[in-house]
Amino acid sequence: MLRDVPEVPEGHCKWRFRRMLHEDSTRQLIVGAATRFDRTIQVTFTAYVQLRHHEVTTRTGRTDESSTLGVLLTPRRDGRPWDTSTVRVHGDLEIPPEDLKIYSDVWNRAFEDGEVVDHNRAEQPPAAPAAG
Numbered sequence: 001m002l003r004d005v006p007e008v009p010e011g012h013c014k015w016r017f018r019r020m021l022h023e024d025s026t027r028q029l030i031v032g033a034a035t036r037f038d039r040t041i042q043v044t045f046t047a048y049v050q051l052r053h054h055e056v057t058t059r060t061g062r063t064d065e066s067s068t069l070g071v072l073l074t075p076r077r078d079g080r081p082w083d084t085s086t087v088r089v090h091g092d093l094e095i096p097p098e099d100l101k102i103y104s105d106v107w108n109r110a111f112e113d114g115e116v117v118d119h120n121r122a123e124q125p126p127a128a129p130a131a132g
Contacts, residue, residue: 001033002082006075008035019052025060028053028068037074037083044106045072049087051103054095063092 001016049070
C-alpha cells in the first residue's frame with residue numbers, strides 16, 4: 001500500500017485500506033494509505049471511518065460497546081517518508097441520515113455508469129462530505 005499510493009498524477013488521489021474486526025465485533029481497526037494529506041483527505045477519511053463503524057454497529061447491534069480506530073498514512077514531501085493521522089470513534093455516532101447517504105454514496109460505490117470501478121487506478125478524490 002505504501003509503495004502504491006504516491007504513484008499517481010498530480011491532482012489525483014489513490015486510497016488503499018485494510019480492515020480488521022475483532023472476533024467479538026466490538027473493536028475495528030482500519031489502516032489506510034492515501035496519496036497526500038490535506039483538509040479534504042482528512043474529512044474524507046473521517047467519513048470513511050465513521051461509515052464503517054456505523055455499518056458494523058448496525059449489523060451487530062452492539063453499538064454502545066463498539067469502537068473503531070482509523071490510522072491513515074500519507075507520504076511527506078520534506079524527505080521524511082510518512083505522516084500518520086488517526087481517527088477514533090465509539091458508540092452511537094448519531095450520523096444524520098443525509099450525511100450517511102453522502103458517505104455511502106462516496107465509499108460504497110461499486111459501479112459508475114454501468115462499469116465496475118477499478119479501485120487500483122488513480123482517480124479524483126471523493127467529494128468531501130458536507131459540514132454539518
